Amino acid sequence: MKQRIITAIIAGIPLIFLVIIGGIPFTVLSMLLSLVAASELLKMKNIRHFSPLGMIGFLLTFIIVMPEQWYTQIFPFFESKSDGLLLALLLLLVLTVLTKNRISFNEISFVLMSALYVGFGFYFFYLTRAIENGLPLFFFVLFNIWATDSGAYFIGRAFGKRKLWPEISPKKTIEGAIGGIVSAVILSIIFQFVYPLFSIPYVIVIAIIIAVFGQLGDLVESALKRHYGVKDSGNILPGHGGILDRFDSLIFVLPVLHLFNLI
Structure with a gap:
């Protein structure tokens, strides 16, 4: 626990500082985090980072996560992101032929899904900060995630009896999951009084979502790790694991909120 707290403070302060700054520094941070998360996924599947498959995986992630306005400057020969994604997909398919099926649809599907997962997750990570009223909205979501994690952990330890998904x-327990939801609702109401964003009923609904x-x-990340037999996605954050371990909830929630126009 002590190591987790120390790591959270050391990593959390720069993160909050860059969230406040926003702009290019926060966008660059988001892109770097996506590439680290992609590397953690490749490692789970035992795909070498500098292999053709690994490099195409990084390229896919990079294309997905980068801002649209940067894309045409970095790749002037493409008209849109879809052109780059199509090229990367074709390269992945060609690898199955060039390697005589040593690289199969299984591997290229994993690389494609990994790039979509972390690429879009961290794309909405910085996009949330960039929208109107983005700073308080980002902190609202971030603090809700932290409240959910903390509430689920402490309530689960104190009262948890029934397993959520063994x-x-x-x-994880059902009691812990409910405790996480209640903690998020309480935090959201407090946040609303400090910095009003929505109406109280809407705040409660958003907190639950x-x-x-x-x-x-x-x-989702737990299922992925269990399938590939790893405890943590990485070890870059002592006591917390990898980048994907720390941001798995946030990069899942943010696309949902944008997809359904909830923020």
């Missing part, structure tokens, strides 16, 4: 995450989908995002 095949995926044996330690963030808490539910945040925990679902955590379970």
Whole structure:
């Protein structure tokens, strides 16, 4: 626990500072985080980073996560992101032929899904900060995720009896999940009084959605790790694991909120 707290402080302060600054520094941070998360996924599948498959995976992630206005400057020979994505997909398919099926649809599907997962997740990471009223909105979502995680952990430890989904995450409990939702609602109401964003009923609804989908995002990553037999996605954050371990909820929630125009 002590190591987790120390790491959270050391990593959390620069993150909050860059969130406040926003703009290019925060966008660059988001892109770097997406590439680190992509590398963690490649490692789970035992795909070498500098192999043709790994490099195309990084390229796909880079194309997806970057701002549209940067894209035509970096890749002037493409008209839109879809052109770059199509090229990367074709290269992946060609690899199955060039390697005589040593690289199969299984591997290229994993690389494609990994790039979409972290690429879009971190794309909406900086996009949330960039929209109107983005700073308080980003903190609203971030604090809700933290409240959900903390509430689920402490309520689960104190009162947890019934397992939430033991095949995926044996330690999570139904009581903890409910505690996470309640914690997010309480935090959201407090946040609303400090910095009003929506009406109280809407704040409560958004808090519940963030808490539910945040925990679902955590379970998605847990399922992935369990399938590939790893405890953590990485070790870059002592006590927390990897980038994907720390941001799994946030990069799942933010696309949902944008997809349904909730923020």
